[in-house]
Amino acid sequence: xxxxxxxxxxxxxxxxxxxxxxxxxxxxxxxxxxxxxxxxxxxxxxxxxxxxxxxxxxxxxxxxxxxxxxxxxxxxxxxxxxxxxxxxxxxxxxxxxxxxxxxxxxxxxxxxxxxxxxxxxxxxxxxxxxxxxxxxxxxxxxxxxxxxxxxxxxxxxxxxxxxxxxxxxxxxxxxxxxxx
Amino acid sequence: xxxxxxxxxxxxxxxxxxxxxxxxxxxxxxxxxxxxxxxxxxxxxxxxxxxxxxxxxxxxxxxxxxxxxxxxxxxxxxxxxxxxxxxxxxxxxxxxxxxxxxxxxxxxxxxxxxxxxxxxxxxxxxxxxxxxxxxxxxxxxxxxxxxxxxxxxxxxxxxxxxxxxxxxxxxxxxxxxxxxxxxxxxxxxxxxxxxxxxxxxxxxxxxxxxxxxxxxxxxxxxxxxxxxxxxxxxxxxxxxxxxxxxxxxxxxxxxxxxxxxxxxxxxxxxxxxxxxxxxxxxxxxxxxxxxxxxxxxxxxxxxxxxxxxxxxxxxxxxxxxxxxxxxxxxx
Ligand SMILES: NC(=O)c1ccc[n+]([C@@H]2O[C@H](COP(=O)([O-])OP(=O)(O)OC[C@H]3O[C@@H](n4cnc5c(N)ncnc54)[C@H](OP(=O)(O)O)[C@@H]3O)[C@@H](O)[C@H]2O)c1
Numbered sequence: 001x002x003x004x005x006x007x008x009x010x011x012x013x014x015x016x017x018x019x020x021x022x023x024x025x026x027x028x029x030x031x032x033x034x035x036x037x038x039x040x041x042x043x044x045x046x047x048x049x050x051x052x053x054x055x056x057x058x059x060x061x062x063x064x065x066x067x068x069x070x071x072x073x074x075x076x077x078x079x080x081x082x083x084x085x086x087x088x089x090x091x092x093x094x095x096x097x098x099x100x101x102x103x104x105x106x107x108x109x110x111x112x113x114x115x116x117x118x119x120x121x122x123x124x125x126x127x128x129x130x131x132x133x134x135x136x137x138x139x140x141x142x143x144x145x146x147x148x149x150x151x152x153x154x155x156x157x158x159x160x161x162x163x164x165x166x167x168x169x170x171x172x173x174x175x176x177x178x179x180x
Numbered sequence: 181x182x183x184x185x186x187x188x189x190x191x192x193x194x195x196x197x198x199x200x201x202x203x204x205x206x207x208x209x210x211x212x213x214x215x216x217x218x219x220x221x222x223x224x225x226x227x228x229x230x231x232x233x234x235x236x237x238x239x240x241x242x243x244x245x246x247x248x249x250x251x252x253x254x255x256x257x258x259x260x261x262x263x264x265x266x267x268x269x270x271x272x273x274x275x276x277x278x279x280x281x282x283x284x285x286x287x288x289x290x291x292x293x294x295x296x297x298x299x300x301x302x303x304x305x306x307x308x309x310x311x312x313x314x315x316x317x318x319x320x321x322x323x324x325x326x327x328x329x330x331x332x333x334x335x336x337x338x339x340x341x342x343x344x345x346x347x348x349x350x351x352x353x354x355x356x357x358x359x360x361x362x363x364x365x366x367x368x369x370x371x372x373x374x375x376x377x378x379x380x381x382x383x384x385x386x387x388x389x390x391x392x393x394x395x396x397x398x399x400x401x402x403x404x405x406x407x408x409x410x411x412x413x414x415x416x417x418x419x420x421x422x423x424x425x426x427x428x429x430x431x432x433x434x435x436x437x438x439x440x441x442x443x444x445x446x447x448x449x450x451x452x453x454x455x456x457x458x459x460x461x462x463x464x465x466x467x468x469x470x471x472x473x474x475x476x477x478x479x480x481x482x483x484x485x486x487x488x489x490x491x492x493x494x495x496x497x498x499x500x501x502x503x504x505x506x507x508x509x510x511x
Binding site for chain 2: 088125127160163
């Protein structure tokens with residue numbers, strides 16, 4: 001899983017390392033570290049924002065290790081949605097009940113509609129919308145796309161999908177590898 | 181064989197372009213017969229091309245109304261029949277019969293006509309093999325781009341996993357204009373018509389059928405499949421909106437009509453797709469662009485003109501010279 005957390009460490013040498021060490025000890029993979037020294041702060045502490053991948057079952061242990069190292073956790077969030085796919089829909093979107101379309105996709109449980117931007121055209125002209133699907137797995141996006149295609153057929157909507165994307169970046173595993 | 185003798189059926193944009201190139205360039209090719217829809221002309225020693233072109237321009241006829249395509253196929257002296265009559269995607273006729281008649285007479289055939297190749301490639305190839313002659317059709321897909329040669333010969337030994345790209349210049353022109361100049365679909369289509377890029381009935385192009393036929397040809401000729409037009413999942417651009425393209429542009433993307441053969445799943449599809457604006461397949465105006473995804477060579481992309489008189493004739497010339505080199509002296 002990917003999580004982001006905000007930590008508070010004392011603003012003195014070696015403190016940041018103290019916060020990062022338990023992560024690598026537990027096999028986590030740090031993706032980004034942002035630390036800011038607030039010039040107005042008088043608390044003598046430093047806020048650090050870290051994004052990392054770690055196994056779900058190791059998370060509790062990480063929290064304990066950090067506590068032991070005198071690092072306080074201000075906030076911790078699971079970054080649930082790693083995979084995004086944006087598609088464009090064209091058709092009588094309003095007329096065919098857009099919120100029903102969104103609900104049907106959300107109801108699959110495999111992905112949800114993260115963003116929807118619609119452009120209103122002249123009356124009786126088809127509407128165009130950009131829809132971003134979010135899921136924590138490629139499988140989830142694939143399932144949501146199957147649902148969306150079903151809905152599109154039923155409501156006579158045109159889905160424009162990205163060229164690179166689901167089922168596209170696959171590698172069938174028969175690539176020839178050469179070690180020398 | 182010192183000189184390759186050819187007979188041309190169809191004397192329109194492609195046929196005339198071909199004749200002009202042969203008259204202009206010293207390619208070792210002579211034309212012994214030409215036919216259009218109403219007339220024909222034969223001279224087994226080689227026609228005076230300039231004279232025939234002039235006659236066609238003045239009278240609308242290339243020759244004598246008593247000389248039919250059938251007569252040319254059966255009686256003229258030629259090594260290769262060049263079949264460049266109009267495409268009929270439903271029946272392949274009359275081209276199909278012309279090609280069969282020439283092959284059964286043991287003559288090589290070169291065509292730019294998608295109909296017969298999309299409908300009956302297997303049986304035509306079998307006929308050619310049985311009669312020990314060559315059947316070549318480079319010009320049927322993507323005009324000037326030597327896509328068939330590249331896939332059959334240039335990338336020989338590779339496993340082809342996917343072939344995908346822009347196969348229809350008219351749709352690409354419309355989408356380019358909608359994207360770059362913010363034209364509406366209707367305005368862009370009108371412009372394409374005025375410039376002669378779209379037929380007065382543009383159905384085949386905008387509904388994605390033309391691109392689909394080209395996929396069928398590639399699938400059957402290059403990949404050895406047995407596909408028909410019904411096997412292609414087709415979505416055209418006739419419902420495209422400028423708002424949709426605007427939404428894509430907001431993200432640095434645009435929309436193009438992409439034909440795709442997935443060789444591993446054996447599926448064929450044509451649909452408008454979202455691509456980054458700087459994607460290699462986002463080519464301008466009437467250009468075509470095709471990527472082959474292979475196991476050894478990786479991705480190979482070819483870009484060029486998909487139509488036009490000389491451009492299409494270029495592909496025909498290449499087929500003719502291939503026959504000259506590989507089948508020379510047999511006849
Ligand atoms: N133009 C391109 O850029 C392009 C690109 C790729 C492939 N192609 C294909 O190449 C072929 C020729 O295209 P084009 O643009 O040259 O077409 P075109 O300009 O319409 O010319 C067609 C020619 O065929 C003749 N014709 C019609 N019916 C005939 C028949 N039953 N028997 C003999 N001749 C007949 C016509 O005669 P009249 O002169 O008497 O009308 C005309 O000379 C088509 O199959 C097309 O799909 C064209």
